[in-house]
Amino acid sequence: MAGTAQLALRGTHENGKLPVSDDIAHGTLGLSAAAPVLDISSLTLEFPIFKGVVKALNGVNLQVHQGEIVGLVGESGSGKSVTAMAILRLLQQDAFRVKAGSITVLGREVFALREPELLAMRGRDVAMIFQEPMTALNPTRKVGRQLVDVIRRHQSVSSAKALEQAERLLRDMYIGDPVDVLNRYPFELSGGMRQRIMIALAFSCNPSLLIADEPTTALDVTVQRQVLLLLREKARALGTAVLFITHDMAVVSQFCDRVYVMYAGSVVEQGPTASLIETPAHPYTHALLRGLPENALPRTELPAIPGHAPDLSALPEGCAFRDRCVFADEQCRQKPLLKPMPGVPKRAYACWHPRLIAGVDQGE
Incomplete structure (x- = not known):
């Protein structure tokens, strides 16, 4: 396979689970005195329909601080993905109403941003990893071209410099032959390899906030563990705030510092992961x-x-x-x-x- 992974599962337990850091075990990471990178305050959002309104979010409060990995967990339809899409204002503009509350990223009110400011924020300040990398990547363009385009959109660098940076990003993902992968189309790569590329894309501009929406659901358990290790290692190294969206409490227990539990559009419980699970x-x-x-x-x-x-x-x-x-x-x-x-x-x-x-x- 192209770009055979060289990632050693350093520190994994014998049972194959991710290692749990002391920060996660004791709930001591994040929640600094500094302002949060992401602050959702009393957000109530609804979708008008022919028979009334769908109350998708009901008074949601959520914060993520620098360097913190925060889980947002719940069943399908609980409001997790709507929350993620609202942060980036990816919901269809005329399809929803914000009845109350706000979303601020790095102190800026998201719903007040003009279109040029919003486009600049996406990718540069906030990045997102989607559930299925095959649909997130352009199947008609080589991986290298896509990485270079993202880098140059937010950084004033030449194509040659952007290509060097793209190669370095793939090496950081423990991809053994990044040059080969850069010259491949997404459909020529495995699901795990495509998801590593999505992580590389997400971190290409060193965002302050990363939103990961069910990023490992379509992967088998072994590849899932590798991807989570990569994601956590990169986020810790850069001090990136991460909002990790999932339905899987087992993943939350091993990966997240704090967790918010959502049900029917509301947060019903929150706290340090180890304490909440215990x-x-x-x-x-x-x-x-x-x-x-x-x-x-x-x-x-x-x-x-x-x-x-x-x-x-x-x-x-x-x-x-x-x-x-x-x-x-x-x-x-x-x-x-x-x-x-x-x-x-x-x-x-x-x-x-x-x-x-x-x-x-x-x-x-």
Whole structure:
């Protein structure tokens, strides 16, 4: 295969999982006194439809600081990808309405940017890695041409210098023969190789913020691990803020410093990854963790969350998770607000009965 990978899985555990750093284990990375790179404040966004509106995001608050890897996790339809697209203003302009709130990147209000400012921000200040690299890369142009075009769009360098930089970027991705890969078309490369190229493209202009939207979903477990190692290594080296979007709590547990859990367009729980996984306070978080294969007994069926996610054009009264929750009662007909967890720094949840969840974890 072209450009055989030379990445050694340094520090991986014997069970094949990513190594968990002390920063992740103790939740000490990020959240500095400095202003966040990304600050989403009380964002409420909806899509008008013929029968009303789809309430895609409901009062979302989220921050990512320099050098921090933050997970945004939830089922399909929870609002993760809409959040990502809103940050870059990639949603169809006349198809949505911002009812309240704001998104600021490096202190600038995204929805107030003029088109030239927005185009300059994309790639230079904020980059994005999409789920399927085959559709993100132009199949009719060689990899080298695409890398050179991106570099020259945001940097005043010659084509020759941009090509040198492109080769160096691929070497940083542990691609053994970058010159060969630069002369290939995307369809000539494996999925893992294409995703490495997407990471190289994303970091080509040293962005302050990287949004990774399910970047490893289409890859097998071994290649997924390699890609995550590369992504984390590069982000740590450059101090890049990363918003990592996924449905997989197992990946979050090994890769992210902090995590926001989304359900039906709202953040229902947040906190340092290790703490949140050890003591989930929201029943939805608890259910996601119970569904992980490593948490199941051998030869037993994985527990599924009963019911289905609510229709975002007709959200239920009160807690959106109420109809799927075994702890729901009359109080849950009132919407719970996100509130700090007593005695646990940086944790917050939106649930009336967090002690019941804790009792399940403790076998009470």
